Amino acid sequence: MRARIFQPPKTAMQSGWAKTHAWTLEFMPTSARRPDALMGWAGGGDTQTQVKLTFETREEAIAYAERAGLEYEVELSQVRRIKPKAYADNFRYGRSENWTH
Numbered sequence: 377m378r379a380r381i382f383q384p385p386k387t388a389m390q391s392g393w394a395k396t397h398a399w400t401l402e403f404m405p406t407s408a409r410r411p412d413a414l415m416g417w418a419g420g421g422d423t424q425t426q427v428k429l430t431f432e433t434r435e436e437a438i439a440y441a442e443r444a445g446l447e448y449e450v451e452l453s454q455v456r457r458i459k460p461k462a463y464a465d466n467f468r469y470g471r472s473e474n475w476t477h
Contacts, residue, residue: 377424378404381437382451399437401429401448 381401386393403424412419431437434450441448465471 377406377446379441379446379448380404380451381434381441381448383453385453398430398432399434401431401437401441403427 379401380403381399383398384396384400386396405420405425406422407420409418409420411417429437429440431440438448438450
C-alpha cells in the first residue's frame with residue numbers, strides 16, 4: 377500500500393495559517409473510483425483512502441510508515457516568502473506606481 381506524507385496547504389477560505397504546521401499521512405487509492413448506478417455518486421471499495429493521520433514532525437510520519445511497512449513519498453512544501461508591507465507606502469512620495477483613485 378502506498379502513502380503520501382505532506383504538510384497541508386493554507387485553505388483559501390481563511391487568511392490564517394492554522395492546521396498547516398502538522399504533517400499528514402494519507403493513503404493513495406489502490407483502485408479507480410466508479411459511479412454508483414442508482415445514485416450516480418463516485419465511490420469505490422477502498423476504505424483506506426478515507427484515513428488521514430496527522431503527526432507533529434515529518435520524521436514521526438516517516439517512522440510510522442516504515443513501522444507499518446508502507447511505501448511512501450514525501451512532498452515538501454514550498455517556501456513561503458512574506459513581503460513586508462505598510463499602509464503608509466500607498467502615500468509615499470516618489471512611489472513608482474501611479475495613483476489610481
